[in-house]
Amino acid sequence: MRTVAKSEQARAEILRAHPAPLVEVRRIDLADLASVQEFADALIAGGRPLDMLLNNAGVMFPPVRHETVDGFELQLGGNFLGPFALTVRLLPLPLQAPAARVVTMSSGMAARGTIDFDDLNWQRGYDPTGAYGRSKLADLLLSRSTKRPRRAR
Structure with missing residues (x-):
């Protein structure tokens, strides 16, 4: 969700359909590593x-090159570096859960x-489509490289 208001609306819909789960809304800006750290902490x-x-960031095709507050190209920073930093920082929490999953979405691009x-x-020579493809390739490579091997039966 792009806004806290839309997230609160989604939360209300979830709770109407399923009143038991714990659903919280928290703000994070994946294109700002300080925000990622604050959220994770x-x-x-x-x-x-x-x-x-579930990492599902999707800045897509800004027509001109933009940078994150940390100086990274926006699509790489928001689609890959922010979710990567979040995953690494939060890793102790899924490791405590009995059957945790970390899922990072990519794209056919x-x-x-x-x-x-x-x-x-x-x-040099910003290309919005190429930058998006690069960020989603980085997501895919991360997912493949961190896949936990299955235990032998």
């Missing part, structure tokens, strides 16, 4: 295990993405 301070973390380590931030 508040959850960690709560001390409850985290059963599921990942197939068109490339990782250019010489110009990761699109300083």
Whole structure:
């Protein structure tokens, strides 16, 4: 959800259909690493295990290059670096849960993405579609590299 008001509305709809679950609304800006840290620290301070973390950020195709407050190209920062930082910071909470899942959404555009380590931030020749594809490829690579192996039966 892009606003707290819309999130509160979604929360109310969930509770009307399923009154028992604990549903909280909290604000986070994935394109601001200080916001990510503040959000994660508040959850960690709560001390409850985290059963599921679903990373589904989607800044898509801004026509001109923008940067996050931390100086990263916006799509890479908001779609990949913020969710990555959140996942790493929150990792102790899913590790406490009996069957936790961390899911990071990608996109079919990942197939068109490339990782250019010489110009990761699109300083030279910004391409909105390429930047989006790069951010979603990074999400996909992270998901594949952190997949926990299944135990042998």
